[in-house]
Amino acid sequence: MLTIRRFEERCNYLFMQGRIPSTLHLYIGQEAVAAGVCAHLRPDDYLFSTHRPHGHAIAKGVAPRAIMAELYGKVTGCCKGKGGSMHVGDVRVGMFPAVAIVGANAPLAAGAALAAKWLDKDRVSVCFFGEGAANEGAVHEAMNMAAIWDLPVVYVCENNLYAASTPFSKAFKIQNVADRAAAYGMPGVIVDGNDVEAVYRVAGEAIARARRREGPTLIEAKTYRLCGHSRSDPRTYRSREEEEEWAKRDPIPRLAGRLKELGLASDETLERIEQEVQALIDNAVRFAEESPLPDPEDTLKHVFWSEEG
Amino acid sequence: MALMTIAEALRQAIREEMRRDPRVFCIGEDIGILGGFGGAFTVTLGLSEEFGHERILDTPISETGLIGVAIGAAMAGLRPIADVQYGDFLFCAMDQIANQAAKMTYMSGGTVKVPLVLRAPVGATGRGAQHAQSLEAFFTHIPGLKVVAPATAYDAKGLLKSAVRDDNPVIIFEHKLLYGSKGPRAERGALSPVGEVPEEEYLVPIGKGIIRREGKDVTIVGKLLTVYRALEAAEQLAKEGIEAEVIDPRTLVPLDKELILDSVRKTGRLVIVEEDNYTGGWGADVAAMVAAEAFFWLDAPIVRVSAPDTPPPFSPPMEQFYVPSAERVVQAVKSIL
């Protein structure tokens, strides 16, 4: 969780400095969802992410330095500079390139689950998407098929209350995305997405259910993105009071507090973790800075698959 | 005359058409939320304050639905302007566009009309393969759709107004690097083709191209951003005594063939510049048309400058390689002189 947070804070800083090109969709505030879900996943389980993928990628085990290099457009990036922020992934650790067409990852996740079942692999497929994406036709079609075929897939809707500037209430007539699960015939579970323990529990059950071949689950994690939708978003569509309320539920201090309360970590331990994380991020940035840019002619590579890569 | 960006010119066109005709409305994602973005590139910013949320209709993220609803509304008497934030998302709604909107008039034996406008930003701007495509060629291939591609503020306003009044589905492709180079949503590397836009009402007819620069030695046809690359190239060529004529068709369907043919008959040489992929591209069609209709006036092979047959890459050096540059246009011209 802390790695995701510090990684993205650094990204934001580097973006402001003009070191990182393009645009960024930061995950700050939602870290407990990625961490709580991915803690159950093995490297050969599949993950399908979105336009806001850095947190999912780190939690699934993609090397932070390879993600950072990708954001820089460097050849050492996890997609060799071809993908960029919205498409990070590393299939060697079970994360396909993130999909920036929102909701379009839902059928892919069902398909990967179909393959796992077919090939009799003990794998689950996890699909993250936002509540905004939940209104895409592709998501409905995918969940219906996942349900009728009992596919080993877990759909995790990160309801952060806004899709770009559109508030939840303007895009839904219902209160919970999870309520839709009933229409597909799968369990729908609501969880506090800022409470990593709760996410871990709920995700564990859903993933175990999928592994037992009992079918898909829709988890709705109620959370909040503490920053804007993407670069240069002044966030004038929501109130500062609301943001402050949610900042009080920031999953990271909350977890730190809980660890101390349970006597699992002292201030010194937390400080040490902080330093380790900072060193990891420093290393990732150095790696990205020092890596070469791709040869422009590399543009022509990878249109079709080849064994040489 | 007022100086404005394309984003502002489009907004003014929408405002004027909505004031003129109560059946005109906008539909799209994040277009009218108070304090929101006004669409991905600010075009509808502030319009919901004037027209209310019934006529600046925010939708969930549901492209099939929002475009389909717009088509149905158009069939039943309204005049929608539907907006997808990035042209790439048109693919999500392909059935509605290609099988429904484009075919209703034909299937009905000419008894049903679909006065729909679809606005779609295109062009590579550092966002990777799913937010950067140039889709013009795809849509010119579908009979029943008009395809418009304005490159200046004047044209953007005049063409959008014509599109709203047209009784057919019209897709307007807008280039992300032409909306303007200032403001919070401006893209890095954007141009500011601030055009003079008259106070009084005017329309730019769909189907009429324009000569952006006169010349006698070679014809360069560009569209959207590549008009500016062609003009840059013409500027450089002029220093070497080569006079290039630059043509902006402004509308791809229907195409102002005569304008291009007349120019080629004058210059004897043709270079077509586009940001789309090469194979099956719009430029191939223009080349074939010219070869068929003006073959005997040609003094050299027709050359096409385009993006390669790859998706748009993310990394800046690869993206620069991908999009056609003025230098590549200059080289292309020199290769046939």
Ligand SMILES: Cc1ncc(C[n+]2csc(CCOP(=O)(O)OP(=O)(O)O)c2C)c(N)n1
């Ligand atoms: C099919 C499609 N439509 C629209 C967009 C533009 N877009 C990108 S992110 C976004 C908001 C997504 O909201 P949500 O799914 O709730 O995820 P969040 O951004 O809140 O994480 C939109 C509209 C897109 N990328 N893909």
